[in-house]
Amino acid sequence: MTAPALTAAPTRRTSTVFVATAFVAAGASMLMGSMLAMWLDFRAKAPTRVASDGVSLIKDWLKRDVAIPEVAATTLMITFVIACVMAQWAVYSARRGDKSHTTLALAITMFTGLAIINAQIALWMQIDLVLRNDAYETMFYAITGTMMAIIVSAVVYSFVAMFRVLAGRGADHDVLRAHALYWYAVSGMFAALWFVVYVQK
Amino acid sequence: MSISVSGAPSATTAQRAANSPVQRVTGWLTTIHHATIGASLLVASALWLVVATVIGVVLGFDRLDASSAVVDAGALTQLFSLHRFALVFGVAAPAMLGLVVWSLPAQLHAANLSLSRLAAFGWWSWLVGSVTVLVSYLGNGGPGGGDAQYVETYLLGLGIVLVALALIAVSVAATVLTRRNGRALSDVPVGAFAALVTALGVVLTLPVALGTIIYVWLDYVNARVAFGGADLIDTWLGWVTREPHTLLVVVPALGVLADAVVRTARGRQPLRGVVLIGVGISLSVVASSATQQAHVFAPGDTPTGTLQSLVPYALFNLVPLLAPLVVVLLSLLALRAGTPGISGAFVAAFLGVGMIFTGLVGSAAMHLDALGLVGTVFGEATLVYVVYGAVLAAIGGITLHAGSVTGRALPDGKVVLVALLGFVATVLASLPHYVAGFLDQPANVASGFDDSGLVGVTNVIVALGHLLMLVTMLGFVGLVVTSRRADAVTDRYRVEQPA
Numbered sequence: 001m002t003a004p005a006l007t008a009a010p011t012r013r014t015s016t017v018f019v020a021t022a023f024v025a026a027g028a029s030m031l032m033g034s035m036l037a038m039w040l041d042f043r044a045k046a047p048t049r050v051a052s053d054g055v056s057l058i059k060d061w062l063k064r065d066v067a068i069p070e071v072a073a074t075t076l077m078i079t080f081v082i083a084c085v086m087a088q089w090a091v092y093s094a095r096r097g098d099k100s101h102t103t104l105a106l107a108i109t110m111f112t113g114l115a116i117i118n119a120q121i122a123l124w125m126q127i128d129l130v131l132r133n134d135a136y137e138t139m140f141y142a143i144t145g146t147m148m149a150i151i152v153s154a155v156v157y158s159f160v161a162m163f164r165v166l167a168g169r170g171a172d173h174d175v176l177r178a179h180a181l182y183w184y185a186v187s188g189m190f191a192a193l194w195f196v197v198y199v200q201k
Numbered sequence: 202m203s204i205s206v207s208g209a210p211s212a213t214t215a216q217r218a219a220n221s222p223v224q225r226v227t228g229w230l231t232t233i234h235h236a237t238i239g240a241s242l243l244v245a246s247a248l249w250l251v252v253a254t255v256i257g258v259v260l261g262f263d264r265l266d267a268s269s270a271v272v273d274a275g276a277l278t279q280l281f282s283l284h285r286f287a288l289v290f291g292v293a294a295p296a297m298l299g300l301v302v303w304s305l306p307a308q309l310h311a312a313n314l315s316l317s318r319l320a321a322f323g324w325w326s327w328l329v330g331s332v333t334v335l336v337s338y339l340g341n342g343g344p345g346g347g348d349a350q351y352v353e354t355y356l357l358g359l360g361i362v363l364v365a366l367a368l369i370a371v372s373v374a375a376t377v378l379t380r381r382n383g384r385a386l387s388d389v390p391v392g393a394f395a396a397l398v399t400a401l402g403v404v405l406t407l408p409v410a411l412g413t414i415i416y417v418w419l420d421y422v423n424a425r426v427a428f429g430g431a432d433l434i435d436t437w438l439g440w441v442t443r444e445p446h447t448l449l450v451v452v453p454a455l456g457v458l459a460d461a462v463v464r465t466a467r468g469r470q471p472l473r474g475v476v477l478i479g480v481g482i483s484l485s486v487v488a489s490s491a492t493q494q495a496h497v498f499a500p501g502d503t504p505t506g507t508l509q510s511l512v513p514y515a516l517f518n519l520v521p522l523l524a525p526l527v528v529v530l531l532s533l534l535a536l537r538a539g540t541p542g543i544s545g546a547f548v549a550a551f552l553g554v555g556m557i558f559t560g561l562v563g564s565a566a567m568h569l570d571a572l573g574l575v576g577t578v579f580g581e582a583t584l585v586y587v588v589y590g591a592v593l594a595a596i597g598g599i600t601l602h603a604g605s606v607t608g609r610a611l612p613d614g615k616v617v618l619v620a621l622l623g624f625v626a627t628v629l630a631s632l633p634h635y636v637a638g639f640l641d642q643p644a645n646v647a648s649g650f651d652d653s654g655l656v657g658v659t660n661v662i663v664a665l666g667h668l669l670m671l672v673t674m675l676g677f678v679g680l681v682v683t684s685r686r687a688d689a690v691t692d693r694y695r696v697e698q699p700a
Contacts, residue, residue: 016375019375028408030412033491037492042427133426135420138416138424145419146412146415
């Protein structure tokens with residue numbers, strides 16, 4: 001009477017692409033985090049002025065005549081949610097071996113990213129800041145420009161992932177998981193930027 | 202029959218073609234093999250070491266007489282800045298990451314790095330970036346530079362260097378995390394663990410500097426109201442080339458010592474887990490780097506005030522000291538527990554980590570307000586201690602892994618001599634400035650201070666120390682070149698067994 005031998009558990013493989021993407025996302029998060037920290041530091045050290053109510057004192061950081069296009073900024077934020085859902089849908093479809101939906105999900109993610117870029121450019125045009133006057137303007141364009149570069153990298157990632165699926169590498173789920181992770185990270189970074197730069201101002 | 206007859210000459214022709222200079226250069230340019238990429242980084246860091254030592258010699262002799270100048274006063278700020286760049290991003294970072302790239306697959310028994318193309322891209326990007334920085338200095342750019350275009354070129358080059366090092370670090374981290382051949386992370390050689398720690402540190406801190414560069418650059422080309430002009434660049438970015446941040450770059454030195462001692466003691470490390478914790482403590486530096494703060498301890502008027510100053514000081518300056526201290530002490534413990542023999546790798550690594558520790562202790566002392574060392578040459582000495590310590594550790598690391606990577610071992614006796622020479626060079630190039638710091642010799646200037654007595658002598662000794670480090674490096678390069686004719690090591694992995 002001997003106990004049946006247990007079969008060995010499948011070896012859990014750590015994906016190189018996933019790990020590397022996590023590190024890149026961490027680095028990008030530190031980049032944006034540090035820029036936001038310096039933004040907050042400069043804002044905290046800005047002189048004060050009387051607010052529009054004529055009583056309270058506020059930081060003279062965002063100039064009186066500059067209006068943040070809040071609708072465009074909030075629309076941008078919401079669009080990131082769509083991109084994340086689509087990126088996760090791509091992972092779900094790939095797990096089910098559904099190539100057409102995987103491709104569709106990645107295409108929508110990519111075009112959502114392009115829409116985000118378009119919205120960011122529209123926001124720059126609406127706010128109409130001149131990059132020559134003070135610290136706010138310099139830092140505004142530096143931080144939003146860096147965010148734009150990170151968004152572009154996410155769109156490129158979506159394009160590459162879609163191209164791989166179209167080329168028959170749909171079974172390579174690690175790339176799609178890593179792609180989704182990157183979009184989550186980029187969305188998190190933008191959420192922080194949105195709150196600090198566009199909401200708190 | 203016809204196949205064998207026609208096949209033999211064609212193979213010979215192919216072999217000859219593969220060995221032709223053009224093929225070798227093409228192969229080097231396009232290689233993704235870890236040994237070639239790592240060796241390229243190591244050679245390039247040796248070339249930057251020549252630059253750093255020559256600048257050290259020039260600055261030392263320039264400060265011999267505070268009333269006359271060898272170097273134009275307008276260029277001094279740039280020369281000091283270039284010296285720091287050369288030491289950290291020209292020597293320490295590529296030497297440590299190069300050593301890791303060169304030896305990591307052998308330590309993990311892997312064929313190559315993960316994402317080796319990324320590592321190759323990082324190496325070439327670092328080369329382009331570092332040359333760009335050098336050119337920018339030659340064109341009157343860099344911090345304190347007078348030519349606006351070359352100041353921008355400097356920022357561009359520095360940005361490329363930072364991104365390149367981060368890319369190499371991503372490849373290193375991915376290798377350690379995904380190519381362990383089924384081993385737990387706690388079972389990999391300490392060198393591989395230290396590589397992961399330094400990769401994490403680099404990925405988490407260099408983007409912080411990159412963000413600052415973006416701000417500084419955009420401000421510099423426009424209003425110059427937020428971050429100032431070229432003179433203030435080092436105010437914003439100086440933390441990258443100061444202690445304790447440099448510890449993150451030189452963590453692989455701790456791994457070299459921990460692995461070398463096991464080989465020397467011919468036994469096991471009794472407290473291996475504590476060694477790993479000690480190496481991991483280095484990551485505490487991320488806190489000070491990410492916040493870009495240097496905390497000076499100054500006793501307050503009340504106990505609460507004193508505590509408010511002491512806690513961040515201890516966190517940012519004293520905690521990182523534990524990393525090299527733990528590794529050094531446990532190395533001695535391992536030696537005591539085993540039956541030690543002579544090992545060039547151990548001697549070089551031990552002296553190197555000792556120098557790094559001395560530099561970090563100096564940095565902690567410098568941040569004590571009561572000593573009044575901030576703004577003196579004391580700070581220059583701490584950096585030289587750490588970087589030259591890293592050079593010594595790199596010598597130890599190359600010696601330790603030469604057998605497994607190249608199949609040719611280095612002679613222990615000669616390596617010991619080179620390491621001792623390097624030790625003397627490091628002490629001469631830095632200890633006198635510890636003394637001069639207490640004598641209030643100001644940093645980053647070559648005139649306007651009292652050069653009589655001991656201060657003048659210290660500057661000459663420092664110059665000689667830099668010169669001796671150059672000799673050390675040349676001596677080790679000579680050793681490596683001659684070792685290529687040595688007998689092959691029988692068992693390539695005999696030194697890579699986990700402790």
